[in-house]
Amino acid sequence: MVEGKGWEYWVKVGVGGGVGVVAAGWAWTRWMETKARKTHQQKGKKGRTKEKKKKNHPKRIVAQKEATTIKIPPSFDVGCGLTIKGLIESADEATVTSRLFPQRAAGGTAKSGAHRYRHRWVDSVPGLSSLRAALEGEREISLDMEHHHYYSFLGVTCLLQIYVPGKQIAYLVDAISLKSEEVKEYLGPVLENAEVLKVIHGAGNDVLWLQRDFKVHLVNIFDTEQVAKILQKEKSSLGSLLVIYFGVTKETKYQMADWRQRPLDPGMVEYALMDIYFLPSLKLILARELIETSLRVACKPSKYVLAYTSSQKVALRTYKHKRRKPEKLAMSILRKGKKRNWIDEGVSVDLRLWKRLAKWRNDVAEAIDVSLHALMPDYVLCQVALRASSSLTEKSLLEFLFPYMDKIIFKEKIQPHLASLLRALLCDNTVVSEQGRGDKAHGKKTREMKRQQYVERFRRKTPAYDSCKILSKTGKPLSYCDRKKLQWYLKEKLATLVESDGEGYPSIIRLNFQHNSTDQQKRSPGVYPKSKGNYCVGCGEPKNYLRWHVIPTIYRHNFPIGLKSHRSDDIVVLCVHCHEVASAAADRLKSEIAKELSIPLLAVDSSNGPTWKVWTRAHKAAMVLGVQGDRIPTKREAELKQDVGNAFEGISAAEVNMAHVVAILSSSKSSKAKQVVDRLLESVKNGGGEANGAGPKSSQKMSVRRPDAATPGKKRSGQYVHGAKVVGHLVEHGGEQALLDLIVRFKKRFVESLSPKHLPEGWSLSTT
Known part of the structure; x- marks a missing residue:
């Protein structure tokens, strides 16, 4: 080159x-x-x-x-979301200054301790009304919340602290005593007002709690925790900032206290007040540091504006309850156990067992409304899983768990569910490695997977009992029922609404008429005023349950009205497993009754016209014959005529003519069938005479009655006919006492088959 x-x-x-x-x-x-x-x-x-x-x-x-x-979350309130979005997009130095300093806090810098400041306790609607009046015209407030989650599955807001710097007074709002609708009605307009600045520290959780418990969204906030992070403070907690700027130390022991207790301890009150009293002064100090930093370090946007917009983005967080899957819960517990040496290395674990335990803990905790850790800590769950064996019994499991658990929760809430825990531990499964390689990895459905699909198919998807209360006209507890019945009473103006639940649905109503109390005074008076739980009465399983009629429906359906109405104590909740056991026991008893009375379980009652199955086939055949006519092949025409003939007490296909077809179609409610009948009759009229016997007179003579909708085919055949004949036989030979003996007999068989441990209070074998 x-x-x-x-x-x-x-x-x-x-x-x-x-x-x-x-x-x-x-x-x-x-x-x-x-x-x-x-x-x-x-x-x-x-x-x-x-x-x-x-x-x-x-x-x-x-x-x-x-x-x-700026994106607004889909589930966020549209009006509040657009307002927050506008605050972020229009943020500059001048605008942020006007929003952060609407009025200077009259209280100055609080250094002497929170006990010198005035506060008021708000636990009633008049108190909320006076608080709302005190907040009118204010342009700045300090806000904080106290929350409890240990003895609650989702957590509950216990206290709202609001400090008004302009009046130097704080308000402690009792969120437990007040209804969520009342808090939203009186405080929602202030908290969602963009003209009022809300100074708060660590608003991330407070924003979600307000949405979850009160359906309120915070608008125009200044989060001092976000400011501390932007200023790159070594510690951004409120306790650290109070020590740095005010020389005040907070009592951290109250952070995890039970804020549900009433009245609050003086130390808890002071702790709650310190969270809000120093926020206005802290806002002034941090804002001054932001301005100095922005003047010293040139950047776009300035840290002054960035701190404000970051606070507004925190307010855009949206609450959405997500249940963690059992697989993820099990794997997280396994990783935690290995990291903390709760599980020895090299030990083979059954992932399906851990998944069942994690699911059991999650379901029971949600049912009894406690946190997962309060129900069973991760360490205890690991020890239970490692000790799972075929020789484990409910007694040995009780002896092992008792030293580790909270004694009050254990006795009152956990002990009834030990049977379901034992069943989760002893379910037959093969041991697999941590990678989870097994039959499922090869695309095969294991017995457990098939069983789970079966349970998911038949279990109730909604709670069996809503525990809605009905009061008598005098205000005494009368009974518990579901929400749908309460809504019907209110719609028909038969009752007056007394109380609604957190979602706005009726929970307590009072009847406007004097009810008939004869039935309750005569039989099982203690059952009706008691609320029933949504768990299996046999083993205590809180999920995968369905209702079970102790007295089979085939008999109860034919009882006199006095014996089959208002008998909710004969209906209990059973899990799928216990439901199968009880069903098998009831079937055996039905077979015994069939042999004793010589009444077969499978029978057909044809004394009242054709069954639904016969009539449906006849109707379809008549439609084809009426529409197609002579175009049908001879063999197929004979089959269709035979189906029509079966509806007329089994006449042969050769005897069927168009009059039978018209009679079948005339008994139908179908508009298309009526059109076919009109066309057939019109053709006969135009042709003159009653060709093939299809005239109106002949069709009226051989008319067939459509099966009654109140007695469908399944109740005109099989075990329903058996039940009707049994009840008729018992009433004829023994009267009502024979039916009462039948009820006691089925109740005894139910108790013998399951040995239920969680029957409703007042339930007994007696029928009186």
């Missing part, structure tokens, strides 16, 4: 070669230099063009727009 060689080089090389060699060499060198220069320019131009195209790529432009666009 000789590019870049000058004139002198080619003169020296060209000595002896002549001028032509020198000229040719020089020209070639110049050409190579020019080519190299152009190539370099083209590469640079391509690079710049490529970078420009990349910069202006549509996807990149969309991504940049999305990064700068």
